[in-house]
Amino acid sequence: MIETVRGLMAAPFTPMHLDGSVNLEAVRPYADLLHRNGLAGAFICGTTGEGLSLTTQERMDLAQRWADVTAGREPLKLIVHVGHTSLAESRILAAHAQATGAWGVGAMSPCFFRPQTVEDLAHFCASVASAAPDLPFYYYHIPSVTGVNFPMIDLLRAVAGRVPNFAGIKYTWENLMDYGLCLAFDGGRYDMLFGRDEILLAGLALGARGAVGSTYNFAAPLYHRILESFDKGDLETARLLQGTSMEMIRLLVQFHGNVMASGKATMKAVGLDCGPVRPPLRNLAAEQEDRLLSDLAKIGLADFGCRR
DSSP states (O other): OOOOOOEEEEOOOOOBOTTSOBOGGGHHHHHHHHHHTTOOEEEESSTTTTGGGSOHHHHHHHHHHHHHHHTTOTTOEEEEEOOOSSHHHHHHHHHHHHHHTOSEEEEEOOSSSOOSSHHHHHHHHHHHHHTSTTSOEEEEEOHHHHOOOOOHHHHHHHHTTTOTTEEEEEEOSSOHHHHHHHHHGGGTOSEEEEOOGGGHHHHHHHTOOEEEESTHHHHHHHHHHHHHHHHHTOHHHHHHHHHHHHHHHHHHTTTTTOHHHHHHHHHHHTTOOOOOOOTTSOOOOHHHHHHHHHHHHHTTHHHHSOOO
16 A cells, blocks of 8 residues: 655755756755654655756756655655656656655646646556656646646546556645545545645645645644644634635735745745746845735744744
8 A cells, every 4th residue: 555645745946056056955954944844745846846947957966865865854755746748758757766765756747738638648647657666656736837627536537547656646726626526536545635735724624634835845833733723623723824824825926926936035034045946937026025024024924934
């Protein structure tokens, strides 16, 4: 039986030097921060990590570095995102992730030449998963980025019994009925990682047991309190805390929805400088960064932000 993810898994930002090159030296203190703040792991090189803006070599270098610094550090699990517009490159990245000792791999759909049917998507997943047969494979469902929006319950039906290491789905979408159907499919066989931080409480109500998110990087204590309140049956407190999360995310997306730049500015505020974003993303102007951090301070970043 495939081990599953429980609790909060961060989707790390990719640390970069001022010249835009990848800063591998920052990965160890990053892993230290996640471990210190009770995260269950890291899902690297995905959307938050600007994975599709990185070269294959950069992604392999990051995977190796993260694998090195998380090895033996329970409970940190490392899932490497290996999605690519090229199936061949995805398979190379998946095989490499397995060689590094990563815990699992994940892949979003190709987003230029896209699968036209669920069967096309299932074939893609099967091919990528087979390149890392010893690792759990997660399909990364994020239609807002890929434009691929089949019901995931149909994908589970298509891969069941066909992809031995298909572990589940990182579900970053708002279709809660589809998410609930996936949770219940085949007796709860698949690990459905909830991927919308701003509605985590809704996912918990449906039965989510693990979640992956970008704001867990710098606000894990807030979300741990949501989990604790939910587990105690204190829904009033859980709703209030989720409201704080919503307001925080509203502030983060106010600059043209550029969460990566806003998130990196917030990471610096909690003590870890992840550097700039890579074009075509744009860094926040100094006055935007000042306004963001001032607004976050007003809603309690000092109280719910990660411990340095």
